Amino acid sequence: MALKSSRGGREYDKFVADGSGDTSLRVTSTTSVTTTTAVETGAGGSASGTGTATGTGETIILVATDVSGKSRMGIQIFNTGDTNATQGATYKVYGSLLASAPTNPPGGSNWTQIGDNINIARSSNAYKAISTTPIKWISVTGEATDDDFLSDGGETATTTNLYLMAD
Numbered sequence: 316m317a318l319k320s321s322r323g324g325r326e327y328d329k330f331v332a333d334g335s336g337d338t339s340l341r342v343t344s345t346t347s348v349t350t351t352t353a354v355e356t357g358a359g360g361s362a363s364g365t366g367t368a369t370g371t372g373e374t375i376i377l378v379a380t381d382v383s384g385k386s387r388m389g390i391q392i393f394n395t396g397d398t399n400a401t402q403g404a405t406y407k408v409y410g411s412l413l414a415s416a417p418t419n420p421p422g423g424s425n426w427t428q429i430g431d432n433i434n435i436a437r438s439s440n441a442y443k444a445i446s447t448t449p450i451k452w453i454s455v456t457g458e459a460t461d462d463d464f465l466s467d468g469g470e471t472a473t474t475t476n477l478y479l480m481a482d
Contacts, residue, residue: 396438
């Protein structure tokens with residue numbers, strides 16, 4: 316297989332032989348799916364598209380979501396709290412390779428944190444790309460941590476909108 320000489324234009328040879336010996340053009344196709352799921356609130360109920368990060372510990376923002384067969388994921392987290400200067404929050408993304416959804420909460424023995432903590436100030440957002448196949452389940456937690464991003468007792472609960480795209 317030949318590679319193009321320019322760094323930005325490198326690609327594998329586009330032509331392949333088919334079963335009859337003829338040459339054909341190699342074509343690939345991909346699909347993109349936006350995953351939707353129930354998002355937990357600090358009180359344990361569910362509401363579509365929003366969650367509340369409380370200062371009492373990690374609160375589940377995105378319940379265990381099946382992403383098996385997806386090779387890339389993008390997560391955009393919006394800290395929508397804007398009424399108090401101390402509405403910062405720390406979010407954590409967890410993944411699992413178990414065949415079925417883990418029964419314990421994210422952060423427990425069947426989950427592994429993916430990447431570092433994500434600190435988001437009030438009225439701000441962050442986008443994280445994940446390309447760690449073969450994750451089967453993903454979940455996100457949030458904890459109100461003030462504007463210093465520490466759990467030091469002065470936390471103000473904040474609301475969150477989260478979007479997950481997987482393809």
